[in-house]
Each structure stands twice: as C-alpha cells, then as structure tokens.
Amino acid sequence: MRIVTWNINSLRLRLPLLERMVTELSPDVICLQETKVPDELFPEAAPGALGYPFHFRRGMKGYNGVAILSRVPMRRDETAPDWCLKDDRRHIAAVLETPTGPVTLHDFYVPAGGDIPDPAANPKYAHKLAFVDEAADYFAANPPARSILVGDLNIAPLEHDVWSHKQLRDVVSHTEPEIERMTRWLGNGFTDAMRHFVPPAEKLYTWWSYRNRDWRASNRGRRLDHVWVTPDLVPALRGLHIHQEARDWTGPSDHVPVAIDLAL
DNA sequence: ATGGTGGGCAACCCA
Numbered sequence: 001m002r003i004v005t006w007n008i009n010s011l012r013l014r015l016p017l018l019e020r021m022v023t024e025l026s027p028d029v030i031c032l033q034e035t036k037v038p039d040e041l042f043p044e045a046a047p048g049a050l051g052y053p054f055h056f057r058r059g060m061k062g063y064n065g066v067a068i069l070s071r072v073p074m075r076r077d078e079t080a081p082d083w084c085l086k087d088d089r090r091h092i093a094a095v096l097e098t099p100t101g102p103v104t105l106h107d108f109y110v111p112a113g114g115d116i117p118d119p120a121a122n123p124k125y126a127h128k129l130a131f132v133d134e135a136a137d138y139f140a141a142n143p144p145a146r147s148i149l150v151g152d153l154n155i156a157p158l159e160h161d162v163w164s165h166k167q168l169r170d171v172v173s174h175t176e177p178e179i180e181r182m183t184r185w186l187g188n189g190f191t192d193a194m195r196h197f198v199p200p201a202e203k204l205y206t207w208w209s210y211r212n213r214d215w216r217a218s219n220r221g222r223r224l225d226h227v228w229v230t231p232d233l234v235p236a237l238r239g240l241h242i243h244q245e246a247r248d249w250t251g252p253s254d255h256v257p258v259a260i261d262l263a264l
Numbered sequence: 265a266t267g268g269t270g271g272g273c274a275a276c277c278c279a
Contacts, residue, residue, distance in 0.1 A: 009279080010271055034279080036272065062272050063279090112279055124278090154279095210269040210279085254270075254279080 001072070001098060001264045003029045005107070005150035005225055007207075007255035011035040011067070015046055017249055021257050022050050025243060028071045029096065031107035033152040033255075035065035042067075058089045066092045066107050066151075073097040077104060080138065083131055090131075098264040103233070104144065108135070108151035113172045128154070129177055136185035144189040148262075149228040152255060155182045158195070160203045161223035173222060190228035193260055197240040207255045208247055215247055227260045236262040 004027035008014050011032060022030075030052065037043070037059045047055040052069035056076055059065035066089060068074070077093040090109040095102045111131050114124030132155070157179045159165040168174040186192060198204045205221025212218045229237065239261040246256045 007279095013271070034271090062277075114278090211267075213268085251270095 002027045004259045005031045006257040007033040007152040009034045009253040030069040032067045033109035058092045060089045064089045104147040106149040110154045117175045132181040139188040147230045153226045156222040163220040193227040193229045
C-alpha cells in the first residue's frame with residue numbers, strides 16, 4: 001500500500017497537478033494539506049474521477065484545510081480534540097480497512113508559526129508551540145497502535161533536515177523550542193519512517209521556498225513534511241519516495257509529494 | 265539587513 005502526503009497549496013488551483021501526481025505515483029491513499037477550500041466548495045467529483053471512491057475533507061475559507069482520498073474503504077475517526085480550540089481545520093483522521101486489518105491514519109497541518117521565534121512577541125509562534133504541545137499530550141494520553149501520522153508538520157528537526165543548520169538555528173521551523181516539542185510528540189508512540197530509509201547524516205528535504213530564483217541550484221530545502229508510524233508497523237515499511245521533480249511542474253506547490261510504501 | 269514569490273480573495277491575510 002502506498003500513502004502519499006502532500007501540501008498542495010490550494011486544491012482547486014492544482015487539480016491538474018493532483019491528477020499528474022496520481023498518474024506518476026499511483027497512491028492508494030492521499031493525504032492533502034492546505035486545500036484552502038471550504039467543504040461546501042470542495043470539488044466533489046474529483047476524487048472519484050481520479051480513482052478514489054472514498055474521501056473525507058475538513059476545509060475552511062481561505063486558509064488551512066486537509067483531506068484524505070482513498071482507494072481503500074475507510075471510516076472517519078473523530079476522537080481527536082479541536083486543537084487549541086480554534087476550529088481551524090488542521091487535522092483529519094480515518095481508519096483504513098486494510099487487508100491486514102484496520103490502520104489509523106492522521107493527516108496534520110501544523111501552524112507555520114510566522115517569522116519571529118518568540119512566543120511573547122509572535123502569537124503565531126506561540127500557537128505553533130501550543131499546538132505541538134497539545135498533540136504530544138494527546139498521544140501520550142491516547143497511545144497509538146497500528147497508526148500512521150503524516151502531514152506538513154512545519155518543523156525540520158534534524159541538522160540535515162535543513163540546508164544550513166547554522167543559518168537556520170533561529171529561523172522558525174528549526175528552532176530548539178519547536179524541535180524539543182516535536183521530539184516529545186514523536187516519542188509518544190511513533191518512529192520517523194522517512195529516516196528509517198534515509199540516514200540522519202544525509203540531507204533530506206520536502207520543501208523549497210518560492211522565493212528562490214532557482215530552487216534546484218540553490219537547493220535551500222527543508223524537511224517540513226513527515227511520515228511517522230507506530231513501532232508495530234515498522235516491519236511493514238517497504239520504501240520511501242520523495243517526488244522532487246514535482247517542484248518543477250508548471251505552477252507547482254512549494255512542497256513535493258512524499259510517498260511511503262507499506263506491506264499491509 | 266533586506267526582500268525575494270506564491271494563494272486567497274478583494275484589503276491585506278497567510279505561507
């Protein structure tokens with residue numbers, strides 16, 4: 001089974017790119033972030049037309065929004081709280097009915113956190129830290145099993161998850177308070193499935209800013225998108241593919257699709 | 265130190 005996570009940065013604008021991604025990667029399940037479409041305006045026919053008879057979405061006007069498209073039957077899991085009581089559509093969960101049994105899938109879009117890495121001066125950074133604390137607490141109180149957590153977590157925790165550890169030390173996405181919190185979250189029941197395949201000493205990116213004249217030449221990337229699995233699913237891990245070429249598609253997202261293969 | 269480029273959606277918000 002192949003699961004793709006992708007911050008698509010507007011689902012409606014990039015429907016043709018979603019179709020291209022499906023053609024090239026043929027995922028069984030697609031987790032999207034930043035769909036930027038209210039549920040009532042969701043392109044209703046698109047999932048079925050692309051071969052995904054099952055889908056759930058949680059969107060809102062203008063910002064955020066997540067969706068799961070699936071070839072595999074699934075049911076909603078609505079047990080998680082309304083993170084930070086904001087109703088801001090940053091998480092959706094489902095239980096996939098796989099051939100080996102049910103697997104819980106979480107799709108997260110963690111707040112980006114603004115520019116200033118000081119919670120007193122920057123409410124968006126404070127929100128980000130609080131969000132990650134709350135997620136860590138939730139999984140501590142509700143230990144996950146046979147679970148996969150994916151999404152744009154907007155934190156690059158390891159030295160080689162960014163192009164320059166030194167230069168990004170105080171840049172939101174790579175600050176110590178974020179990394180501490182994310183490490184605690186991960187530790188509450190998950191393992192880093194991407195680093196299962198790529199050693200920590202190797203550079204690994206999923207995002208390249210729009211603000212570079214040549215993203216490939218400068219290669220100032222960060223690993224903001226993640227795939228975590230519970231230890232009971234580690235033996236099922238089969239492969240990882242970062243679809244880097246998607247960054248060169250016409251009208252690209254600044255994030256590229258990340259595919260994980262599991263024997264389920 | 266600064267600004268660079270995107271999307272949403274109608275003035276700036278957000279990334």
